[in-house]
Amino acid sequence: MAQSPVKRHLVKLLETAKTRGVPEDIQTQIQTCIDCANALDDYCDTITSPSSEAMKNLITETETHPWKQAHDEGKTQWMVSSRMLSGALEGTFLKTLAGMSNAKRVLEVGLFTGCGALAMAEALPADGKVVTCELSEYVGDVARKLVDQSPHGKKIDIMIGPAAESIQQLATEGQQFDMVFIDANKEGYIDYYKIIMDNDMLTPRGTILIDNALHGGQAYLPKDKLQLDESRIAQSHVMREFNDYVYNDNRVNQVMVPIRDGVMMIRRKEAFEGEA
Numbered sequence: 001m002a003q004s005p006v007k008r009h010l011v012k013l014l015e016t017a018k019t020r021g022v023p024e025d026i027q028t029q030i031q032t033c034i035d036c037a038n039a040l041d042d043y044c045d046t047i048t049s050p051s052s053e054a055m056k057n058l059i060t061e062t063e064t065h066p067w068k069q070a071h072d073e074g075k076t077q078w079m080v081s082s083r084m085l086s087g088a089l090e091g092t093f094l095k096t097l098a099g100m101s102n103a104k105r106v107l108e109v110g111l112f113t114g115c116g117a118l119a120m121a122e123a124l125p126a127d128g129k130v131v132t133c134e135l136s137e138y139v140g141d142v143a144r145k146l147v148d149q150s151p152h153g154k155k156i157d158i159m160i161g162p163a164a165e166s167i168q169q170l171a172t173e174g175q176q177f178d179m180v181f182i183d184a185n186k187e188g189y190i191d192y193y194k195i196i197m198d199n200d201m202l203t204p205r206g207t208i209l210i211d212n213a214l215h216g217g218q219a220y221l222p223k224d225k226l227q228l229d230e231s232r233i234a235q236s237h238v239m240r241e242f243n244d245y246v247y248n249d250n251r252v253n254q255v256m257v258p259i260r261d262g263v264m265m266i267r268r269k270e271a272f273e274g275e276a
């Protein structure tokens, strides 16, 4: 997960303060700010209901999986890391939303090891379904083994391949979903969103959730405030463009929820407003 830009700047400030010999009491105050930011995250994690045993196991297995070795052996095309996990807090958030909305059919774009997929599956009725898209066959196999350790794993269908193709296939089949969670390659988000909305894949009262909608500050900070390396700066406009695209789409209303790296919740306009 991208670190919050405030925390990133504070860590950098503390390093500078130490190297410049800034008085100890000021260094201590900067450290206190970092501790406060960490304490908020820790508190949100600890006061949230504990995850299922299968979910705890999935998270531990993901954190200890030999991803580097898999990459060195050519099993993954890019370096995968446990930082890609949505995690226990966001998983419980997704599970709560799936339950609250009485969702029966969920589409996930970007499976990784199955944290989000399993969390949402845990809230669905026995005949509910999570259809989830993953580019990497190796990662998909790891996820299959992990989610199948849960009795809810049978509700999860994995589609391997580029997500745009998988979603297009589902659109051609006329499939609709009550909840969609988009959490894959950021530069694909506009395409995924368009395929879903233009093909009427969202049920009338359905919700689309966009993960990393704040993108570590890249959605709202100017480039000179980001402290990112050149390659990431070049991509820093992607999430801002996506958010603007949704803002200007008059079919929907949306709300930005600043949980973790930001989750944007999008609903059809007709579903957003109640009756007077």
Ligand SMILES: C[S@@+](CC[C@H](N)C(=O)[O-])C[C@H]1O[C@@H](n2cnc3c(N)ncnc32)[C@H](O)[C@@H]1O
Residues within 6 Å of the ligand: 084, 085, 086, 087, 109, 110, 111, 112, 113, 114, 115, 116, 117, 133, 134, 135, 136, 139, 161, 162, 163, 164, 183, 184, 185, 188
């Ligand atoms: C941030 S992770 C997903 C995390 C997951 N949703 C969770 O809850 O833990 C993003 C995943 O999207 C996959 N991905 C990246 N580009 C993709 C594409 N074009 N099509 C399908 N999956 C893609 C990556 O392989 C990775 O596993």
